[in-house]
Amino acid sequence: MLEHKNVLCSSTKLQLKSFNIFAVMIKKYTIRDIAEMAGVSKGTVDRVIHKRGKVSETAAKKVTTILKEIDFKPNLIARNLKTNKTYHICVLLPDPIKDPYWIPCVKGVNEVVLELSHFGIKIETSFFDPTKSKSFTAANLVIQNNAPDAVLLAPLFFKEARIVMQDYENLGIIVSTFNNDIESKAVKSFIGQDLFQSGRVAAKLLHSVSKTGDLAIVHINEQYENAVFMQEKERGFKSFFNELVSFNYSVLQCKLNQEDFELVLTAFLKDHPNLTSIFVTTSKTYLVADFLEKNNHKTISLVGYDLLNENVTHLKTGSIDFLIHQNPKEQTYIGLKFLAEHLLFEKEIPKELLLPIDIVNSENATPFMRR
Amino acid sequence: MLEHKNVLCSSTKLQLKSFNIFAVMIKKYTIRDIAEMAGVSKGTVDRVIHKRGKVSETAAKKVTTILKEIDFKPNLIARNLKTNKTYHICVLLPDPIKDPYWIPCVKGVNEVVLELSHFGIKIETSFFDPTKSKSFTAANLVIQNNAPDAVLLAPLFFKEARIVMQDYENLGIIVSTFNNDIESKAVKSFIGQDLFQSGRVAAKLLHSVSKTGDLAIVHINEQYENAVFMQEKERGFKSFFNELVSFNYSVLQCKLNQEDFELVLTAFLKDHPNLTSIFVTTSKTYLVADFLEKNNHKTISLVGYDLLNENVTHLKTGSIDFLIHQNPKEQTYIGLKFLAEHLLFEKEIPKELLLPIDIVNSENATPFMRR
DNA sequence: AAACAATTTGTGCTCGAACACAAAAATGTT
DNA sequence: AACATTTTTGTGTTCGAGCACAAATTGTTT
Incomplete structure (x- = not known):
């Protein structure tokens, strides 16, 4: 039933000379057809196809040969109707x-x-x-x-x-x-x-937004879930900057929990006044965006993950520059x-x-x- | 045959109390079932379903009622097998x-x-x-x-x-x-x-890469194909910068053909020394990238369309900043x-x-x- | 060679919908 | 009322694969 013809028209001239590249007009064989060709009954063909045994070697050989020869594909519609499983x-x-x-x-x-x-x-x-x-x-x-x-x-x-x-x-x-x-x-x-590559995408994005200053990778709630996977993103992120020639800023790391969030982040920013970019490895990016907005850190670029409503809101106000969508x-x-x-x-x-x-x-x- | 059960587990406690939100165990009715329910033959049901006429009003009403009541969906597998069209x-x-x-x-x-x-x-x-x-x-x-x-x-x-x-x-x-x-x-x-929106995406991208300097929209081979659609992208691009408060650079326009390409573009760049960004509205972006690379315009940011091999090569060498994929x-x-x-x-x-x-x-x- | 068991092969029904055709009921005509 | 005509209704076959069961073939034993 599968048919696909490809008609090319030599379009340099207006006149359309259409000819077939490959005209797949596959004759649809049924189990009955095969039975006839092999000179056996459809029951035998069925047994061969499903390897149910109870078939003499000679018959089996005849059927298998034809099956291969015509590349038999059973009608799945019919199968589905019958089995009704x-x-x-x-x-x-x-x-x-x-x-x-x-x-x-x-x-x-x-x-x-x-x-x-x-x-x-x-x-x-x-x-x-x-x-x-x-x-x-x-x-x-x-x-x-x-x-x-x-x-x-x-x-x-x-x-x-x-x-x-x-x-x-x-x-x-x-x-x-x-x-x-x-x-x-x-x-x-x-x-x-590819989480490693995902980290590299984030790196490239932040690098195209701001070429100078230190960068930070922020992990949120790393103790639960995903620890291994966050690290993979971190590795990718770092690899991008390692490969970057004449890059002489730091790629820092910062682990946050939703409880001590503000305290730790405040301290971190104080410690690193040259920070221009932050990469958040989870969908909790909006927490950092909230913080930056409140504390008036307008100059810091932010890239994070996932299209949560909170994140998209920040994207539109400009406090998040890019989100990576994990779909x-x-x-x-x-x-x-x-x-x-x-x-x-x-x-x-x-x-x-x-x-x-x-x-x-x-x-x-x-x-x-x-x- | 459509069944979808949704089991929620109250996961605050470890013990899983799973219960159904909606347990769709739709009984699959056949034409024969309906015939029985309506007290007619399957032929009559079939005639009603396909509006083939030749059915008395009374019978038709009985069947239609039941059809609606159970929201009858014919088995498409069976239909497909039969019609074999x-x-x-x-x-x-x-x-x-x-x-x-x-x-x-x-x-x-x-x-x-x-x-x-x-x-x-x-x-x-x-x-x-x-x-x-x-x-x-x-x-x-x-x-x-x-x-x-x-x-x-x-x-x-x-x-x-x-x-x-x-x-x-x-x-x-x-x-x-x-x-x-x-x-x-x-x-x-x-x-x-959405081509208008596509233009806005390009605008936003160029704006996040460089905040200052004039921008140019470049159309290539506008005389053939796509003229209407290029304009839509242009409109979107401009609308972004129109909405941007305190934006005081120009959004220019430049039309190129593959023949007089180098000449016109050279002249254009000479005329606009403050140019920092170019938006190419077609997949021919690589032509501009080639030019910028050859003529050592490293500082100009470039956004264009489509993942042609030539474009992706330039993306990786850095002479194109972003491509928009039209998929x-x-x-x-x-x-x-x-x-x-x-x-x-x-x-x-x-x-x-x-x-x-x-x-x-x-x-x-x-x-x-x-x- | 007959009797029986074991293996192999063939036949026929099923899945559900579509449709042709036959049967039955309703209507019309004389 | 008898028959022809039209309308309505029911039955049976088909699509192709799967599978149960019957039929045919082969092999074994006495």
Whole structure:
């Protein structure tokens, strides 16, 4: 049924000489066709295709030859109609109430649900507390008891996630991850961004905004979640300036918590009067922006992460220069769709898909948020 | 078959109390079910659904009531299997040999072809000369003679496109456009970017790189193609600086052709020694970058369009500061997929979809190009 | 060679919607 | 009332793959 003709027109002259580059008019073979060609019944062909055995060697050989020869692709529509099977996928997300970064993921899930509504796909979403690794482990236990066909999750806790992955593998449950790569061969697929490169993007942005003065990398709430992943961004950020010839300013580091925030940051800024740029490695960028705005540090450039409403507000008033969009919705959408299509149509899932690192300023924020 | 359960866990305590927010376990009704419920035969139900007539008022009413009550959705898999119809879509692109900007579009088309390979969709691509409006018109004539079910095209020539659209409408052929919006109600759908906003993004980028000095908008090869669309970018660009309080530099304009390029640009730069920023409104940005590099104008910031290899090279050497990615591949992909899903599954197509305006610097270019 | 078991092969029904055609009911004509 | 005509309704087959079960073939034992 797949047909794709490519017609080129030699457009130097007005007259259109259209000819085919490749005219794929693939004859659609059915199991019955193959049966006839091989001189057997469709039952036999079916047995060969599904390796159900109970086929004599001679018959098997005849059928396999023809199968290969014509590159037989079964009609998935018909298969789907017959089997009428419902696949079960669980999605595990950090609770969006605790961290609004994850809100768009729910939308991504819903989009897949809508798109695949004619097919037998049951999707169940559950949440864990992004500040508590035990909540993550417990949530995975619940899912494992549900025995779904596949799972999509954001493995916020590196160590715990790697352990949990083993259980899934033993249970024969396919797992895809997104947002954070835990580099486990037990995961089928990872959808996310290159965090090292993401740090380099931030570095380049700050460097193009201001060429002089010291820079600071700010980590917020590093004790929970994401520690490994923040470091990756830091490494990328530093690598950019290391490669920069004739760069003679400092790249500093500053760790903040939401509790002692103001105190520590005030002290830090006092210690480093030459500071012109700040890179915040999390979506909590607005906290720093709030602070800079209140304390009238208008000259400091700021780059951070994610299109939370608070961040975008600061982007528009100018207290944040750029945001890097990690596109959690798209990550979820793609990860889930891959799983569904794998179950339904036996599509191959890429081991890793790195999405583009989106740069956002005051003028292009809206369409990203609307999507 | 559509099922989506949402399980929330009150994650303040470790114990997971999971409960359903909405458990959509939609009972899948078949035509036969409805027939039974209405006390008629499946043939009658079928006639009602397809408005084939030949049904008594009483029977029709009974069926319609139930149909509405349970919000009946026919099994599209079964329908597709039965009808076994092949839909025909034509894609018309500017010849990528004449303008490499369009190369990614072909990849976008191929992706749809692959994804929908199990369904009856025949896609035919043809090209026209982007420098000759007559070539565009002629190509559309060829397509109209082919009588496809739907057409996706990039209407580079505003006036000619609006005329051609009428013919399609009269022939009952669905047309979607991408890249350029010709604002005709004869087109089913437009996929693209907000060009006005795109100009504003460029303005903001140049403003964050250098706060002082005059700026120039450079149009290249305006006589062919795109004139209307370049102006839209210009308007956006200017609007940004008009809104900027205490901005007292000039926003100049400069029109170039590939023939007299060096001469005119040399003269222009001599005339405006305070120039610090250039905005090129087309993918030919590399021409300006080449010039600036050769003539040692290192201090001038440059923002332009599209991830052509030549442009990206300049991005990495630093002679282009930012590129705006118009994402032609994604535009084609989405436009085509919408059409296919509309034909196959009667999905609604949005009248307009504006994709995000992607900002690209030296550090995030690669993943955009790989996709 | 008959009787039986084991293996191989073929047939026919199913999934749900579409549609052709046959059957039945309603209406019209004499 | 008898028959023709039109309108309405019901039945059965099809699409292609999957699978249960029946039929046919081969092999083994006495």
